[in-house]
Amino acid sequence: MCALSELQTGQDATVVGLRADHDFVQRLHALGVRIGRSVRIIRRGALNGPLQLRIGTTDIMLRRTEAALIDTTEPATAQT
Template sequence: MCALSELSTGLDARVTALRADHDFAQRLHALGLRIGRSVRVVRRGALNGPLQLRIGTTDIMLRRVDAALIDTDAIAPA
């Protein structure tokens, strides 16, 4: 298990926990980041910039400090 901010680029992972306050957790749910969903880090911004994430067919940008509040488990490649 690792935080989403630590996940390697290009790897798929499953969201296992959201360690955020209620309001921020609701925002993450609205963006599609829910427990059990798969997520992939597509790209990392330079100099600790934001992460580009792919959830299903949707891409979002998320600050690394916020991604650190999301726990994931890596999904083995098929």
């Protein structure tokens, strides 16, 4: 298990845990970030800026501090 914020750019991993408060978990759910879903970091914003994530057909941006609250599986190394 690792935090989403620590994933390499371009790697796929599966969400296994959301450690945020209730309201933010609801918002993440509405944006498609849910346990069991596959997620990928498309790019990292410059100067410690937000992450661009892809979940299914939706792209979202999320700050690194919030991405650290999302647990994922170890990335599948075969898919690099």
